[in-house]
Amino acid sequence: LPVPQTASSRGGVRSVFIDIAPDSSEAVESYTVLRGRTESGSYQEVGKVENSSRHVSFEDRNLLDAETYHYKVVGRGRSGMTTVPSQPIRVATAGPPDAVTGLSAQSGLIRKVILQWQASFDPNVKGYNVYRRTSGDTWAKIKTLDGQSRASYADEGLDDEKTYTYRIAAFNVVETESSPSRTAAATTKGPPSPVTGLKAASGEARKVSLSWNPVNEPEVKGYAVYRASQETGPFETIKSIEGREQTQFVDGGKKGYFSDDAGLQDETRYYYKVRAVNVVDVQSPESRAAIAVTKPVPTPVTGIRTGEFEVKQVTVEWEPNPEPDIAKYEVFRGEEQASVNKSLGEIPGSAYRFVDKGLKDGTTYHYKVRAVDKDGLIGKFSIAVRSSTKPLPRNPRGIKAAFDGGQVIVSWAPNPEPDIVKYAVSQKGFMFWDKAGESNGPSFAFRGEVKKGKTLTFRVTAV
Template sequence: MKTSVTKSTSIIMTWSAILILCTGMTLPSIGTANATNSIIKVQSGLVTSDSLTTGDTSNWTFAGTATSHDYYEDLQGLHIGIKAPQSGQWVNYYASHSASQPNAELFHAVVTIPDTNVPDGVSNIGLYVEGSDFIPHVGCEAYADSTGYYWVVEQSSDAGQTYTILYITQPSSTPQTQDCTIITNGSNYLKVYIGGNVVFSSTTMDLGMSTPFHTYVQDDTSSRSMHYATYSNYYSTTSENIKVTNNPSNAATVKITDSSGQVLSSASVTSGTATLNVGKYSFPLDGTINVYDSNGNNIASSPVSIYGGDIFSITNTASVSQPPTGLVATTVSSSQINLSWTAPSDDGGSPITGYKIERSTNGGTFSALVSNTASAGTLFSDTGLAASTTYTYRISAINSVGTSLVSNTSSATTNPITPTTSTLTVNTQDSDRNTITGYYTELYQNGNLVDSGYTPYTFTLNNGQTYTIDVVDYGKYEFDHWLDTGSVSANRVISISSNTQITAVYKTVPQFPTGFNATTVSSTQVNLSWSAPTDNGGSPITGYEIERSVDSGTTWNIVSSNTGSTATTFSDIGLTPNTAYTYRASAINVVGTGYASNTASATTTIQLRPITLAQPGLVVSDSLTNKTMTKDQLLANQQFWHYGGSATVNNTPYDISRDPQGFHIGVQSYNDGNWTGFYGVAPSSNATLFHAVVTTPVQTIPTANDFYENGLYVQTGSQNVNYVTCFADTGTAGTVWAVVSATGNVNGATNFNLLWYDSNPNQPLTRDCTIITNGNNYLKVYLDGNMVYTNSTLNLQMPRPLIAFLEPQTSYPGQMLYGTYKDYYSTTDENVKVTNNPSNAARVDIISPSGTVIASGAVNSGVATISIGQYHYPMAANIKVYDSGNNVIASTTNMVNMFGGDVYSVR
């Protein structure tokens, strides 16, 4: 910025300060730092620095248009003094840092404005960051005029010929000395801190600043009085963040604390790295980096001196643990040995996290029983062992570094099993449960034949041993259906513990199911139903086999080999739309699969394509009824809405509050005919449609020539006060609703155009207002869902982004009158689009919950555009796509809450 900049002597009252207050936390004293983890700086983020207090100005280049100028350095900083040849003539003088800063993204200086006001002009000073071509820039500035002094953030794309104010304070409301920090990538990202508070932040800008950046401090003035701006502690760094890398695997959180333990910044650890934002602080930042695990234990800590962009690394100097001691193996039973041991006296500087347990049956060759117990416990039970067997054990400790050497060995022998005998009698029956005899049965153990005989036959067996009983096929009978305590199997496996009897029954499979039926459910599902067989073959039905054919029963494929249920229904899903399927079912019991049922066929329906939201059109919304807040609470917490107006300048009464009835703004003039107002303003955006329900408080004003206005305003975000409004105008004759456009300059609107008004008597005090505009030539306004104005050939002079105001204004001093507002929202468009329509799609309907068509649009090149600007959002509706034969071919699954600008896609 090497050219003069014209500064206005007035402040646009629609701008208000954005203050984000960062509240510190006190760090709890949890756990102790692990001395084996050290934190070292592996990369510095500092690019350039100059305290500007040494008297050495060799790193700076001085130039400018002022003929009367001066500069010098002392212990207070760099002083630049200038004055104009005559009042109103702008001159400047600057110091440009001459060092290359190719990687810098954060720039800082302490800036002091000397004047609290300038009677004969304007003085303007600040820190500026400029692209490599010396054209686009951003500035953290202070200026003073006859009304006071102000801190400002501004941006220009043409070397300051025109500029956009991104932030401005109230007059003389902040200190004259401020820390200025500008953080930018020169493309879309910009963040500015003043006095350690973020006053502007955006990730969607078009800055156009090519790298490397140039930085300079500059003094501009149009005053004839000599004044000196002061700058100190200049530096630039590569980032507003620092990184702590190489964190241990158990690291969860990294925090930076000051000497009192207050947390300055905190971040979680992801893939071994924590990224912490320190942009609001003045560098170097002296603090302590602390690393904590998920239990709040401090596992690394180190005092550091920090610059933005610094990279720190954690080094672990721990070693493997010493081995455990005092291992003892104790016999518990014939199948269990318990182990106990003492933890290592030295864990190697890293906590024990588990133990490796090894076992040997010959005392020499060990194999891993448990590779990692994942516990610091020193007890273990080894179960499922063989009786009368000696086992030898050894233990190793595990920490974050690795596995230790082994402990001492310890051995124990399991107890023997004392066998006792019992008898097992095997009987045989036919399928009608009649006793039959003389069938050959065999007894096996571990695959070896132990005994055999003809039924009924009694075996003498050892308790606690497992045997297999088999009745061999003899004549026409096959005995593999066993009955004892209700369980069945082909061959009976039994563990003998007492005298008992078991019976083998001749095998019959189930008969076929009856009444088999197939019913189409959807394009991908057919439901089946049937009745159970009249004869289950002598054994309960346990499931059904389901078969399917796509060639009318010529060939079959198994859908389910066994449903595993006695239920007589089945759903076949995942089918192909518009396809004929044939089915049959067979019953299953313990013996096997029975005969197939009759066949049944069904054809799936045509597939209905789903419609889903691909891009939301809602920019922002606030019901304005979801919080109860007082005036002081609203003014102190301007997170979204910001507040201001001429009432604060004129020192006239005003009030604001929120409750379940809406957002209330009260204003009162100090005498007849003198206008005053107050507003709530939403942040700027690229929205096209703006909405609010507006309630004006009274039907008439009692005094002649006094008026009360109340409405929704949409205004350009640039310097001039150009807007359109949907508002109520109340006087002695009553209340009239109107639509007006206005243009003006930085001081206010000067030209007004009445576009529409309602001449009817007794107009309602509450109306639903929707303003739709591109800020250029197009404007459409709805009141209570009725379009009252539309035009596409206007000259609105409202370049985007746009901002929305809820504002009452009054010239009536008799009482404070409250405007009420609720259900504010803005969207990207008045239309919705349905894209990716099938080639046979002809039209798209939006349908209300009652089935009424709300809006409709033809499909062109796969897209339907449907206007819904007259409706109140969100609008609950279904979307349906029709072909030329009026068949529904796509639909939303359920009702959707629709906003203007929504884009839906047919899948």
């Protein structure tokens, strides 16, 4: 029988492949493969393969990494005879993958580090293991990546402004790792830079307009606005603003439609701070505080005064308010000083006089006035002043009536009022008082029908 000839051999991952040049299958039925650790040492049978006369190959498995083995092949004829062993062949198994090269780590990213390396050209490489450590820590495997061609990885969910060190190891189909790559370190990005140039406008009605310089960092997505009523705080978030270029905000005091937070108070000091916010909601250090004082309400109206004893009216006057933006004045009346609450109307801010008409005679009234500015801020009331309308003339006293020939002379005491212009005399009829006449003095001659035995009744009214 012919001595077997090997066509080729090659080492694999923990395996060896041997290709045998087949002889005639009529002469050689099968081949036995022997293995030894040294060329001249003993050999052990490791397998048998049938002769197909076309392609005969054998795989020796479960070997050690990066080890050299020696093989001989013995043919067996159909008669049971065996051939002389072939010349020994020397084959080495594959070792661990080569170390990964070109590892780099990108710093300055938000809560992540991007790793890149040179992908292995070794066909036995199945993937890569990523290892990480921080200062003082031991190495920890954080990710297994499948695929020989993988050459990058993003390590996410990291802390802000922290340094991480990485190394990569390739692994083959039996999970054997290469030696570690050289290390690469990267530092994650810290919080955004503080907001600068914060300004708060004073003198606005129940609001404060804020403005600041934009933080020109690409990861900044907006700003958080804080407010406090004291310099030492506490500062509470009143607004989250979307957009890096949105650098203005008007604080009207209300946080939302269903909020119990009222508007800003008049003539009140407020403190503000602003923080930049990045895409993962990390906030910058707080800005310097800006201070604003809201607009005060108009001062109380002064110099209020009234006319006295006007006929069925009272004239109310006052001094103009010192504020330049008074839009109107509101006048209130009451019959008691403690209840001056009836609104009489609104007077333009350029007018300082109001006439209250249609009043009752001889009645005392109380008045207050307050100013309202163009922003609708209502000032405090003036002091209350009072005035009385002119009373009706007193009823004439000492009325007498006496017959004098064919007439009746009606007389009375003159009224004390200095402005009496006349007296009206009436005679009592069956059901009503009938006008008898008028007199400029304290007497009147009635020349109407006078019947003997009839009683006449007169009354006198001063006008």
